[in-house]
Amino acid sequence: MNEHIYAHFHPDEHRFVDKAAEWVERAEQHAVKLTDFLDPRQAFIVTSLVNRSADVHVRFDGGHPGAERKRAFIAPDYRVLDDEDMGIRLIGVTSPDEKLQQLDHGDYMGAILGLGIKRDKVGDIYVRPDGCHFLAAAEVADYIRLNLNAVHRVHVQTELLPLDRLISTEVKLDEMSLSVASLRLDGIVSDVYRLSRAKVLIPIKAGRCKVNWKQVEDPSKPLKQGDVVSLQGFGRFKLLEVEGVTKKGRYRVKIGKYA
CATH class of the missing domain: 3.30.1370.160 (Ribosomal Protein S8; Chain: A, domain 1)
Structure with a gap:
């Protein structure tokens, strides 16, 4: 099958x-x-x-x-799922250190993975100037709470919170406008990360690029509005809008890079 x-x-x-x-x-x-x-x-x-x-x-x-x-x-199918415990816990991270405001998503993720926690055990991470809320699997939540004492050299305190205390923050996108020759994957990735076309072909063909979380190895794949592209080692971005075509036949696009 x-x-x-x-x-x-x-x-x-x-x-x-x-x-x-x-x-x-x-x-x-x-x-x-x-x-x-x-x-x-x-x-x-x-x-x-x-x-x-x-x-x-x-x-x-x-x-x-x-x-x-x-x-x-x-x-x-006969089992009612609405009341099942999904094994999700909310962890809050705070600190009196002013450097906390400088921490980003990658800093928190690095600190959590540095404890030996697998990425699959961690859900969404919401970063705010005054700290962070993130979701974790119940089976590792206590371990994280007890051992997550520092994030990127900033001493932090952690606590388990009820799920209804979650403060979700909007994903921050740094917007940029580009004029591109086509909507091909390799061309847009090249312009977003300011790399030569030859340099972006290597990771794409090696399977280190995903479009909407699906691995894509075809550099000529056309992107469309709303697509989320990630390139291993460089982060990810979203094609927010195809704004039009210039007189010279180039596409004006608006890109949102994930902070």
């Missing part, structure tokens, strides 16, 4: 497809599965496989309605 499913997904996704297919098969046999936090692409794969079964359903939850990363609860 998996061989047929593989045709719909990138080869590098096949391992996750296998895992998700096993979760669905076990749910058909009356078992349940609470996954780690999934990115939107992984959630799409799980949804696709669940939809192939008439006897299984799934609930996604990331700790709040607008979450990007979510845990999935996969179960037989």
Whole structure:
């Protein structure tokens, strides 16, 4: 069965497809599965496989309605999922140190991963000038609370909070306007990160670029408004708007780079 499913997904996704297919098969046999936090692409794969079964359903939850990363609860269709504990805890980070205001998403993520926590155990991270709120899997939340004492050399305090205390912040995008020859992936990535076309071809063809969380190795792939592009080592950006075409046939686009 998996061989047929593989045709719909990138080869590098096949391992996750296998895992998700096993979760669905076990749910058909009356078992349940609470996954780690999934990115939107992984959630799409799980949804696709669940939809192939008439006897299984799934609930996604990331700790709040607008979450990007979510845990999935996969179960037989007769099981009511609304009241299931999704195993998500809210952790607050504060500090009297004024340097706290200078910390960004990457600083907090680096500190958490530095504790030996896998990325899959961490949900969305919301950074504010006065600290940070982030979601974590219940099974690692106490460990993080007890051991996260510093973020990028800033001493911090952490506490577990009720989920309804979450203060979610809007994702900050640094907007920029560009004039590009085409909407090709390699051309826009080149202009956004100010790299030569030759230099961006290497990571794209090596599988280190994703469009909407899906690995893309075709440099000529056309981008469209709303696409989110990530390039390993450089961050990610969103094509906010295709504003029009100049008299010389170039495209005017508005880009939002994630801070």
